[in-house]
Amino acid sequence: MSTEMPKAYDPTAVQAEVAAVWENEKLFHAEPTDPGEPYSVVIPPPNVTAALHLGHALNNTIQDVLIRKARMEGKNAVWLPGTDHAGIATQTVVEKRVLNEEGRRRTDFRRDEFVKKIQAWKDEYEQVILGQLKAMGCSCDWDRTAFTMDAPRAKAVREAFFQLFKAGLIYRGKRLVNWDPATQTALADDEVEMEEVDGFFYYLKYPVYERDGDNFFPPQEEHKGMGTWAPLYVTVATTRPETMLGDTAVAVNPTDSRAASLRGKYVKLPIVNRYIPIIEDDYVVKSIDEGGDPADVKAQFASGFLKVTPAHDPNDYEIGQRHSLPVINVMAPDGSISNQHGWSQLDGLGGVGEAGFLLGLSREAAREAVVEWFRRHGLLEAAVPYRHSVGHSYRSHVPIEPYLSDQWYCRVTDERLAGAALRALSTSSPSPLAGEGGVGGSSVGKSPEAGNPSPHPLPQGEGEKKADTVTFYPGRYAKTYQTWNENIRDWCISRQLWWGHRIPVWTLQSDVRDATGELIWNEADVGGLLSTWIKEVGIEKDVIVISTSGAVPAFNICTRTAQADAAVGELARVTYMANSEDDEHYGRKSSVVPHLVQVISSLEQDPDVLDTWFSSALWPLSTLGWPAANAAPLTKWNPTTVLTTAREIITLWVSRMVMFNQFFLGQVPFRDVFIHAMIQDGDGRKMSKSLGNGVDPLDIIHSHGADAMRFTLASMCTQTQDVRMPVERDPATGRNTSPKFDIGRNFANKVWNGARFVIGQIAALQNGESASGRVVADGGVADVGVAASAAMSSAPDFPSANQTAKVLTLADLWILSRLNRTIDEANDALAGYRFDQYAKACYDFFWRDFCDWYVEAAKPQMKDPTRQASTARVLASVLDASMRLLHPVMPFVTEKIWWQLNEVAPERGVMGRINCPPSQRCIKAQWPRRGELAEAAEQIFEKIQEIVVAIRTLRSDYKIDARKSVAVSIKSGEEAAHGILSLKASIELLAVCTIRDVGEHVASPDNATAVQAGGCEVYVEGLVDPAAEAQRVAKRKDELTKAVAALKGRLNNAGYLAKAPPHLVKQTQDQLTEAEAELASLG
């Protein structure tokens, strides 16, 4: 290690040097057997898209601050870095080609080749993600990096699926899903983005028919007579006319006045010429004429008649279920009109009528064609412009299509999942800083009325260890979580992708018919053979077989382990080969196989994969060794201490982790959830790739340094929902940056230079040089360092912690006291996840207190032979503690400074004031503990600050040359005078003045200008500028007059005197007295 402390702060060099040492010493690794209280954070496994945005860098910063601090507190802290597979495959267009025209997987697609290719991408992206973490200085346990598709995670996913399946919490359903016709995959509700779209409400007329047996005929003309409403048409309103091809009913509200006369009647669906019933359902919104709510937008547009298209609208689907209507899908998976996906296959309803001209058209083209057809036939009543929001795919950004499809569902509505998630919500207030605090509990779900004892213990008050609950910071987010869980719907967990955890379920047709359709094997026969085979292979513990009641009776075979899955796969392969007349393997495996081959040609693995959130939901389990029984990491670190994430993820991820952890372990996955602000661009827009307003953290690290980025992000981390970051494009590099990061860069630079000065002073002192000399000269730096470290062993004038404590000056006491207060502030801020307050406390202390005041005050002390040694020790100790405080947020620069400080002052601390237990590395140093405060010293020093500022202001007002010293006398009380005299040299340096006289009886010298400051009267000589004087006095008088008026007003208020706290009243009176006195002195 070099003893050199370069003059210029070069973050890149510091980062490289420090990172190499950390790496070499393997400082980031925790074992469950290590001592210390467990501390762990749940790390969202990011995908590559997320990793390239600042929000993720913010998240990583926060987590690293928490982890590093915990480590310094001696806790057994672990951070498991992870990467997620989502976003890898979807970044490509490959998946577009995965499905064939039938909406099934292409059989000619080489899955293995695809996976190999994806694997290569994954490796690349993983390097990007982990590289960013490393560049940021995140103290991850690198040798525990987890990937959501690796073997331990796959094992956990299988086990979880199996257990949920066994518990009846996973089922297969034919449901309308959010279908993305572009990528041809189903999307979760959360993956659908709403976008405002300009469209039309089309009013379509459907002719009414009556039915007599199999005959339909138009109503007789005479029914249109007076007093009786006998329409020839009903008018339906729709924004999506093309779906009318799939209509299977027209619905009217039963309370609609027209309902009765239409009861039992039909309409002849135009174009298709299908007769469909008019039904009554109170879901239908009535038009305003019919008593609909005028405030309801739907009612304003409603005709009172609703076309029912169960295959293409979720609500219509439900109406269809209620009325047992047929479901006619008129689209292909790509969204084009097709009669090949259900339309023509329904007996009696299959005809396409005159719709042939629409087949093959896109949704959009079909819409125009249908509208044109209605117009041409006089059946288009109106088309009214209408702006509404339509769901769009978050991936392809095309409108989603409700689409009928086989999907797997997780029954999260079950008491054991959503119920458990709700019960996990803490009712305690997280902290005084966190607003309302852990909302929930009392009104959770369908919980019994208040007064009933909860079956689950509520968290105890502060001081006691929290019960097994989750607490949100800020507390308001508990409500988001609660509302979501209360209104939750079953979770569609299957995805039509190649890349992901395969659904571990095989399907076997359970009846077998011969060529004539005669049943030759029934369910019992097939089931018997199957269970015999399972026993023979010895996988009965790892397989569940359930029969499904569907159009085609079948068994679902769920496998628990990779081995069991392989066995079933082998069975499928063998029987397939046998049936394909390649009988090479015929019958080799089992006594039952010769029989099974006759029935098992239908054994197929489900082609779908699991939603990525399924594996993510298991993250606190799967990264800690689950499902291994008693895995040491799991028992040590789960529940984890805290999860930090963005609020958009509360529903997708947080809630599901709670459910699964509760279900599988019976405990919460984390105790605290910290939701950080979302970073928007300067115009309040979300950062996104498409807008080009994103900022790559690596670019910032490059331009400003990792410490600067981290500090800035932490200081932006307020309790608000969103923070804006103006984005600027650097024309030279074409990369985005933001001037906001300058605060971090400037601060890091300040820290560097402050430390450089302190270290230089100490080195010079111990080298026997006079501190008045130039201690750190360009080019001479290395020599100073070497000499200093050589001098250390024989440095008799560097006093002990105890000796130093006895000779502290007012300035020393003040800075040590301020340091101790800062330690308190930092602790409080971090305990409440107030990273902005933590950053600000450190910033203000180091820059304002330490550099601006103490370091300046210390310069004369370093020249004073009786004080220089103790001052050096105070400087070293305050710098030491500052580095400890700042290390979590600025790890690199503090670590580098730490080494340099160790070189010149390996032993630090001031007895009673601050302890500095030695450590070779800052990352392993003990988190500072508060020592004694010195309130009296603080008060006097603050007065001195006021005096210095007053002198400086006068100098500036009178335009005194910056280098010219002025003569000053100060009239003050005894205590203050004592303090002033003890810091005479420091004050003279700070204010560029010469102090002539200080004391109670000091009189104003001739030609002196007087000013009040810090409760003293300060006389500054030699200021000759009558104009400036007049201006200054007038301004001050004005201020004082206003103040006096305000104070008097307050004191004349009887209510104030009667009701305000006495100390405030006294304070007001004192202020009035003081202001009046000063006003009088100004004449």
Add this chain to the structure above:
RNA sequence: GGGCGAUUAGCUCAGCGGCUAGAGCGCCUCGCUUACACCGAGGAUGUCGUGGGUUCAAAUCCCUCAUCGCCCACCA
């Protein structure tokens, strides 16, 4: 439609019942004083979105409205 947040200096944000409402950036004046010009000293700039209310006291608590944004739900 439901929920949440924001509205304070030119910009980005703190403050959330009682100090003369603050910080950083930007701006003006002065200064390369033996750590730092990514700096130092001083300065200017605010009817705290609107209108009501509660209180001795409101930027801060309550209500109204307005504007902006986010999340959720839904869309005939």
